[in-house]
Amino acid sequence: MSPLTLWGAVLGAVAASGLVLVVARIRVIRRPQLSLRVLPYVRDLPQVGRTPTLKVVSSSPTAAAAGVFGPLLRSMADGVERVLGGSASVRRRLERAAIEQTVHEFRVEQVLWGLAGFALAAAYGVISAATGSGGTLSSLLLCFVGFALGVIGRDSHLSGQVSTRERRILAEFPTIAELLALAVAAGESPVAALDRVCRRSGGELSRDLAGVLASVRTGEPVGAAFDAWAATTGLPLVARFAQGIAVALERGTPLADVLHAQAADVREAGRRELIEIAARKEVFMMVPVVFLILPVTVFFAFWPGVVGLNLTTP
Structure with missing residues (x-):
């Protein structure tokens, strides 16, 4: 060898x-831990003197x-x-x-x-x-x-x-706000309206609302849950929406009117953003006109005259 x-x-x-x-x-x-297989059957037992639950292994x-x-x-x-x-x-x-x-x-x-x-x-x-x-x-x-x-x-x-993700939230926001307003105007409580909207919709904003609903169901007040959501979100419109709901619940303001106004504000903000984007892109829109269409037009306008001058010149 x-x-x-x-x-x-x-x-x-x-x-x-x-x-x-x-x-x-x-x-x-990737193997499931022993705690994950056993804890569902012993969850109601007292936890005194036990080690903390092991963290779920990510895949x-x-x-x-x-x-x-x-x-x-x-x-x-x-x-x-x-x-x-x-x-x-x-x-x-x-x-x-x-x-x-x-x-x-x-x-x-x-x-x-x-x-x-x-x-x-x-x-x-x-x-x-x-x-x-x-x-x-x-x-x-x-x-x-x-x-x-x-x-x-x-x-x-x-x-x-x-x-x-924030662009998706802004795109979903007016529809979700209108659904909440319709549910509240129909006589449902804010928690029931949140539950209905979360079950009937799907998206990034629905996931955030599902988190707010989970906090409310664990005993946190509705206003405090919306205030916490307003503090964690990075969108001013969504933060203002959550704070508006919290203030309306604390002061007894009609919630349906607040939700309709918030949805209208978001739609108006979207229109203003489109106008601003169009104004910023106006110069770029002129590039093909100035550097492509205009030279071709000038060429077609003056080239026959140039050819005619060459033919008639002795």
Whole structure:
């Protein structure tokens, strides 16, 4: 047996062992915990002297990667947190995007995105080195830039998720407000109206209202639940809507009129936003007219005269 064949067999065995370990670890992570299988049957028993309930294991790729390469990823995530900071802002954006993640899990995702950028930059560096057009220092710098771009890209993607969800909420808001107004005007209580709207609709705003309804059903006052929602949302219109409902419930103002007025305000704000967007895009709308249509028109207007002058000139 040649040394090359022996080294190939060793490398193949090492790769196969690594794949087997990864698959085994992922299967252990995805296996339901004993507490999750037993607690539904012993939930009414007293909890004195017991250890806290174990956290539900997430089935996301981030949790699987953290389970396999846990210590390394956690240390890198802590390093990213120390360098970037802003955990309060990240937590706020995660809440606004309705992403059920902790700040540390988000940092782990940032590390994974950075490692993906690092791998792409390293592959490009290897190819450049193989062709003899790249140096070691430039490759290392490129790998560092790839990692940084991956980390920043995940943060930008989170901001994009927040903006997308808030646009959906604004699109759903007038309809949801009108449904609530109709239900209250028909004689239902605010809690019953919330329940009906949450059961009859689906969307991001309905999810937020379902959270408010869950808080009310756990014993929190309706006004306090809407005040908490107004404090957590990032949209001024939605915050004003929630505060208006809370004030109407506290002072006895007719709730249907408040809801109709809020829906009208949102529609008017949407029209103003469309007008502002059209005004900002007016210059860009003139670009094809000035640089495409006008030159073609001038060409067709003056080209026959130029041809005629050339034909009549002796």
